[in-house]
Amino acid sequence: MFDITGKKAIITGGAQGLGLTMAETFQKMGAEVAVIDISDEVYNVPAKLNETNVLVHAVKGNLLDLDQLKDSFSEALEKLGGKVDILINNAGMIQRKPALEFSIETWNRILGLNVTSVFELSRLAAVEMKKQGSGKIINMGSILSVLGGYNAAAYSTSKGAILQLTKSLSNEWAEFGIQVNAIAPGYMLTTMNDDLMNDPVRAPQVEARIPAKRWGTAEDVAGVALFLASPASDYVTGTLIPVDGGVLAR
Known part of the structure; x- marks a missing residue:
């Protein structure tokens, strides 16, 4: 039921x-x-996972x-044998x-990466998945897909959009055997949250909020x-699954 042996996966x-x-x-x-990945570190991944x-x-x-996005998808698809x-x-x-200090250039970059690239990659993948009558698209949302957050207007806006995009694409593509779902990580031990973890005021507030x-951890999300x-989720589509230690339930 949870077997993905032989499946071909693209992870951004x-x-x-x-x-x-x-x-x-x-x-x-x-x-x-x-x-x-945009980082040169991507070239070290195959050696790490040996x-x-x-x-x-x-x-x-x-x-x-x-243009690079389309080229990257095409290269990944070719390396996976066209599937x-x-x-x-x-x-x-x-x-x-704070929103009043936020540049419109940064706003556009965050929305561009967090939303527009997801839309375009999903469409490229769906073209291939439709041919085979099956596929799994997993979008990374956030607890800020639901909560407003603090000093994170652009990010929370983008993750709210991911929730609605997930629902919309799931409605369009379910008949083709393609499931589209999203995961909502909570406060995770990743470099993206280094500033929170190192903030003597915010870190205790965050920890107190997690039931x-x-x-x-990354393993919780994986x-x-x-x-x-996996096939275990073949009848699950259009949903957001929190991985947040209970934050959204509080």
């Missing part, structure tokens, strides 16, 4: 953090993975550039700053991603 933002752990998990479970004989491919690309079963739209960015009394990528 997979050179570090949540994306790298998902790539490692999927490879260990038998999927062939192509990782797309525990099995299953292939991991590296593709460098700037997803804010739509994609799973797309994880994990790449994203955040800048914490599980701990920050989340387990849910595996469920959504």
Whole structure:
């Protein structure tokens, strides 16, 4: 039921953090993975994940550039033998700053990467998935898909959009055997939250708000991603699954 052996997966933002752990998990479970990332660190991913004989491919690309995005997707698809079963739209960015101090250039970059690139990659993947009558698209939302957040207007706007995009695409593509879902990580132990974890005021506030009394890990997210990528979720589509230690339930 949770078997993804032989499946072909594309994971964006997979050179570090949540994306790298998902790539490692999927490879260990038998999927062939192509990782797309803007960082040169992406070229080290195949060597890092050498525990099995299953292939991991590296593709460098700037997803804010739509031409590069299309080229990166085409390169990943070619390295996977012309097939994609799973797309994880994990790449994203955040800048914490009061709205009155936020530049429109940064706003556009965050919306461009966190929303526009997800839309375009999903469409490219859906074209291939429709041909085979099956596919799994997993978008990375956030607890800020639901909550407003603080000093994070652009990020929370982008993640709210991801929730609505997930629902809309799931409605259009379910009849083709394509499931589109989103994961909502909470406060995670990743570099994206370094500023929060190191803030002597905000860190205790965050920890006090989490019913599980701990920050989340990349492994917590990878387990849910595996469920959504596997046959176990064939009748699950258009939903947002929180991985937040209970924050949204509080």
